[in-house]
Amino acid sequence: MLHKNFKNIDRVVYGRGSFSQLPEIIEPVRKENNRYFVYVIDSFFENKIGAKELNSKPEDLIYYIDVNPHEPTTEQVDTLRDEILSKKGLPSGVVGMGGGSIMDIAKALSLMLTNPGSSTQYQGLNLVKVPGVYHLGIPTISGTGAEVSMTAVLTGPEKKLGLKCDYTVFHQVILDPELTATVPTDWWFYTGMDTYIHCIESRYGIKNNAFSLAYGNQALELCRDVYLNEGSGKTPENDDKLMVASLMGGLSLTYSEVGVCHALSYGLSKVHGTRHCYANCIIFQHLEDIYPEGVREFKAMLEKNNISLPRGLSKTWTEKELDEMAAVSYNLPFMWHHAFGDNYREIATPDYIKSLFRRL
Amino acid sequence: MLHKNFKNIDRVVYGRGSFSQLPEIIEPVRKENNRYFVYVIDSFFENKIGAKELNSKPEDLIYYIDVNPHEPTTEQVDTLRDEILSKKGLPSGVVGMGGGSIMDIAKALSLMLTNPGSSTQYQGLNLVKVPGVYHLGIPTISGTGAEVSMTAVLTGPEKKLGLKCDYTVFHQVILDPELTATVPTDWWFYTGMDTYIHCIESRYGIKNNAFSLAYGNQALELCRDVYLNEGSGKTPENDDKLMVASLMGGLSLTYSEVGVCHALSYGLSKVHGTRHCYANCIIFQHLEDIYPEGVREFKAMLEKNNISLPRGLSKTWTEKELDEMAAVSYNLPFMWHHAFGDNYREIATPDYIKSLFRRL
Numbered sequence: 181m182l183h184k185n186f187k188n189i190d191r192v193v194y195g196r197g198s199f200s201q202l203p204e205i206i207e208p209v210r211k212e213n214n215r216y217f218v219y220v221i222d223s224f225f226e227n228k229i230g231a232k233e234l235n236s237k238p239e240d241l242i243y244y245i246d247v248n249p250h251e252p253t254t255e256q257v258d259t260l261r262d263e264i265l266s267k268k269g270l271p272s273g274v275v276g277m278g279g280g281s282i283m284d285i286a287k288a289l290s291l292m293l294t295n296p297g298s299s300t301q302y303q304g305l306n307l308v309k310v311p312g313v314y315h316l317g318i319p320t321i322s323g324t325g326a327e328v329s330m331t332a333v334l335t336g337p338e339k340k341l342g343l344k345c346d347y348t349v350f351h352q353v354i355l356d357p358e359l360t361a362t363v364p365t366d367w368w369f370y371t372g373m374d375t376y377i378h379c380i381e382s383r384y385g386i387k388n389n390a391f392s393l394a395y396g397n398q399a400l401e402l403c404r405d406v407y408l409n410e411g412s413g414k415t416p417e418n419d420d421k422l423m424v425a426s427l428m429g430g431l432s433l434t435y436s437e438v439g440v441c442h443a444l445s446y447g448l449s450k451v452h453g454t455r456h457c458y459a460n461c462i463i464f465q466h467l468e469d470i471y472p473e474g475v476r477e478f479k480a481m482l483e484k485n486n487i488s489l490p491r492g493l494s495k496t497w498t499e500k501e502l503d504e505m506a507a508v509s510y511n512l513p514f515m516w517h518h519a520f521g522d523n524y525r526e527i528a529t530p531d532y533i534k535s536l537f538r539r540l
Numbered sequence: 541m542l543h544k545n546f547k548n549i550d551r552v553v554y555g556r557g558s559f560s561q562l563p564e565i566i567e568p569v570r571k572e573n574n575r576y577f578v579y580v581i582d583s584f585f586e587n588k589i590g591a592k593e594l595n596s597k598p599e600d601l602i603y604y605i606d607v608n609p610h611e612p613t614t615e616q617v618d619t620l621r622d623e624i625l626s627k628k629g630l631p632s633g634v635v636g637m638g639g640g641s642i643m644d645i646a647k648a649l650s651l652m653l654t655n656p657g658s659s660t661q662y663q664g665l666n667l668v669k670v671p672g673v674y675h676l677g678i679p680t681i682s683g684t685g686a687e688v689s690m691t692a693v694l695t696g697p698e699k700k701l702g703l704k705c706d707y708t709v710f711h712q713v714i715l716d717p718e719l720t721a722t723v724p725t726d727w728w729f730y731t732g733m734d735t736y737i738h739c740i741e742s743r744y745g746i747k748n749n750a751f752s753l754a755y756g757n758q759a760l761e762l763c764r765d766v767y768l769n770e771g772s773g774k775t776p777e778n779d780d781k782l783m784v785a786s787l788m789g790g791l792s793l794t795y796s797e798v799g800v801c802h803a804l805s806y807g808l809s810k811v812h813g814t815r816h817c818y819a820n821c822i823i824f825q826h827l828e829d830i831y832p833e834g835v836r837e838f839k840a841m842l843e844k845n846n847i848s849l850p851r852g853l854s855k856t857w858t859e860k861e862l863d864e865m866a867a868v869s870y871n872l873p874f875m876w877h878h879a880f881g882d883n884y885r886e887i888a889t890p891d892y893i894k895s896l897f898r899r900l
Contacts (some may be wrong), residue, residue, distance in 0.1 A: 183555030
């Protein structure tokens with residue numbers, strides 16, 4: 181196909197308090213399958229958002245998941261799927277409420293509920309053949325773009341790679357900026373910078389077009405309002421803006437690609453378990469030769485928001501670890517191709533990639 | 541419902557040459573209903589785009605429609621629907637290819653093929669109860685936002701008003717900027733200004749939010765690139781941008797509303813048959829007291845592109861005509877409410893609206 185025919189989120193509701201519309205929105209879906217819903221919620225909300233706040237039904241299943249120990253794994257999704265199916269059979273739908281990891285788990289779970297075998301079999305493009313159950317995303321932190329992307333990124337025994345296909349896209353997203361009010365400042369910064377880096381990488385590469393650039397440019401403007409311009413900082417008005425920026429940054433990637441920072445980030449996360457957005461920030465500060473304007477502005481945002489990032493990490497890494505990280509990153513040719521053009525293989529060699537990791 | 545839960549276009553393909561993807565895209569839909577497609581195409585393309593270029597099937601029906609005599613009417617859609625159903629029964633889908641009028645006809649036709657009676661019965665919000673057939677839009681001129689809106693605006697015997705509901709939204713849009721290459725300069729300006737005016741009206745009113753503002757601001761930036769900034773003018777690069785601006789301007793209205801210019805425009809079109817985008821331009825130049833910055837910039841764009849608009853039109857209008865126009869405009873309270881706030885009834889009286897028409 182000449183140009184990507186992209187699948188939109190079917191329905192989007194945006195606005196303060198829109199979380200309260202959840203029961204009304206899923207009510208018509210409750211007649212599907214075994215007539216119950218699964219909620220997958222970040223354990224941060226365990227004593228804050230329960231059956232009462234969700235207005236859930238007694239037959240529903242609520243899982244609180246701690247995403248802190250590691251990025252979502254294929255094993256985690258498979259186990260959850262098996263448990264749900266053996267308990268109550270196929271649900272009407274899955275509601276995911278949390279950050280990018282929870283969005284990824286909810287998307288992957290909805291697919292794995294209807295597709296046999298392990299999720300490791302489906303890591304890649306268009307490998308999923310059966311539509312999943314209805315799935316709805318409620319982001320509680322802005323920036324990853326996972327609420328809009330057609331990929332559910334999982335770390336497997338062999339690779340960190342997304343289940344990427346049209347079926348992955350949410351049927352519904354509820355964008356309620358009020359839910360992001362309690363995000364700690366450091367994570368507010370790291371996740372927002374995921375959007376910022378998406379847009380910089382999307383823009384500086386060979387694959388973008390006017391659609392990608394328009395979405396990316398607006399998301400960058402919003403990031404500047406949130407992190408750099410007069411009036412910046414963690415305010416309700418900026419929470420509103422950052423939630424839109426995250427969506428637009430994600431849409432910017434529809435006709436473009438992420439680049440060097442994300443390729444390295446996957447390697448760092450896979451080997452050291454570093455959380456995605458934080459890994460991006462740790463890496464991006466060292467890429468001034470590749471993204472000069474973006475890294476300069478990123479550093480200004482770091483300073484403005486009084487955020488310090490670790491350096492010198494690579495001093496403690498073994499050659500074996502560096503080789504492993506480089507292998508994961510090298511195995512993402514579409515990112516290197518976008519960033520460096522058709523001759524990317526000559527530039528992004530394993531040795532070069534290792535040299536980039538040594539900067540950290 | 542607290543916040544609108546908006547229906548997206550299911551799928552969007554954007555890019556130069558994407559028109560060629562049409563047959564591949566509709567192929568899977570051809571198994572629906574009576575297994576044929578209806579094409580509704582602007583008569584401008586009558587000797588340019590036929591069965592060969594469309595790669596259509598012998599069983600398909602192609603209609604070329606001249607949109608110049610008037611804006612789309614309820615009668616026109618009803619007649620076309622009756623003819624199609626009596627000829628071949630329910631089609632698999634409808635493809636609309638042209639400007640805003642053709643988009644409106646295609647959307648309304650797809651709904652009226654499955655909903656009984658006259659389309660006049662469905663002018664308003666959520667009056668359509670049965671989903672229409674699959675419908676696909678291919679805009680060949682950018683600006684109206686009709687490719688993304690949930691409304692199919694028709695002029696009936698009594699009112700100019702849209703069939704507005706979730707079912708109206710296209711299942712698929714093909715955005716191929718190459719198709720806009722042959723648009724005459726004056727209409728390129730008028731229709732692009734429809735987007736510009738959408739964004740100004742969306743922004744200056746009580747109903748917007750961060751989502752609307754972000755989409756509107758980016759569409760305004762793109763309009764400036766196309767009509768005002770260095771590099772402006774009708775170039776391929778700007779055709780690319782204007783097609784994105786049109787989409788974003790339409791999405792800006794998701795959580796906002798048009799305002800004074802559109803309210804007046806509906807009255808002018810209903811009584812004098814003036815085409816929508818041109819009517820907007822004729823009116824907007826006189827609204828500097830209501831939209832000061834927007835009108836100043838609009839005038840700069842007029843000058844930069846050497847476009848002159850008629851003035852003094854109202855001199856030849858009768859009181860009866862002015863009353864009729866004002867009545868149509870007055871009957872759009874949501875636009876006046878957005879523009880003037882909760883006290884709009886005290887401001888936007890029939891006399892005041894007549895006084896605005898007298899400026900023309």
